[in-house]
Amino acid sequence: MLSLAVALAPATLAKVWTTVYRCDGVTPLEAVDPNHPTVYRDIMVGTRLVLVVSSDKGEYWWGRLLLSQEDAQYGELSGRGYVAIPANYKDSCLASAGKGARAIPVDNFEVVGFDIATSPSRPVLPGDWFVVDYYAEQVGTCHVGLYNNLSISLDVLIETLSFTHVPSRDFNGDTVVNLKDFASLASHWNSKADPNGPVAAFDINSDGRIDLGDLALFSEYWLERTGCGNAPQ
Ligand SMILES: [Ca+2]
Ligand SMILES: [Ca+2]
Structure with a gap:
């Protein structure tokens, strides 16, 4: 019976999450409260952070890392190693995301950020898939959302990273x-x-x-x- 139940259980979806590091890309930024791990301690204006999107599975995945145009006054996301044809921040796509992964800039009247997808045709590994940089521009709050795009018209919010910027010392x-x-x-x-x-x-x-x-x-x-x-x- 047990093996039948396992066989009938739906395949579990990949768990995808973001880790926020200090500028060194190694030291995690502390959360304010362990019960709210994506609400981070206040950072000074001018602070640079590194956001890494990771997964526990190696499979095709498509999503977005976005902030609202309103929040974009306070915080800025930037990609690494832009190439124009086809548009892609190639150095924001890490090896585990597979050759042909993409991080394409998104900038419309509502949101700004990146459309991110692992390779559709090459091996994808569990681990770190994408990296982008964050800059605290002025005093205020900024929320960065990580979404999973299930189709062109359906995306699901996975988590919201909340940053509060305070005056620089x-x-x-x-x-x-x-x-x-x-x-x-x-x-x-x-x-x-x-x-x-x-x-x-x-x-x-x-x-x-x-x-x-x-x-x-x-x-x-x-x-x-x-x-x-x-x-x-
Ligand atoms: Ca004073
Ligand atoms: Ca100083």
């Missing part, structure tokens, strides 16, 4: 929050801060004064990095 833009940034903050200690003035960045809690409240918020990101490369000075 990397005042000199060298991608790390350290003593240089602390020295800049300290040099404006107890000053008034006009929200449109030149020292507004140091008034992290936007209460019009640069003081202990800002130091506390600054300390939360001590030694944190926004990116891995050399930032523009």
Whole structure:
């Protein structure tokens, strides 16, 4: 009976998910609450992340990684290694997705992101299939949806990644929050801060004064990095 039941059970669908890493592509970005693993801890404006789409099965799969045009004001997704003919971010397709996998840009009046599909004709392996980069552009929230396209007109939301961007503590833009940034903050200690003035960045809690409240918020990101490369000075 058991073997009959197994034989009659429908084939299970591939499980496909996204892992969010820091810019190094290795260190996972922490979630706020283990019960909500796709709601991530707040990141500073200017932070670069790496999103990897993976699967537990090697099979043809077609889906999308999208954000709304409204959310695109706050966060930006970008592909790797664009080739124009046929349009494809070839370096965003990883080896396990098979030769001929595609990551095609999507940009219409509603959404922006990528149409992603594994190879229809070459071997596909379980593992990491696609990689795209994420950039926190300004203070606000941004949601990235991973969808499974069952047909041209039917897609199913698998998960939503929620990012919240907070003001940067990397005042000199060298991608790390350290003593240089602390020295800049300290040099404006107890000053008034006009929200449109030149020292507004140091008034992290936007209460019009640069003081202990800002130091506390600054300390939360001590030694944190926004990116891995050399930032523009
Ligand atoms: Ca810095
Ligand atoms: Ca303040």
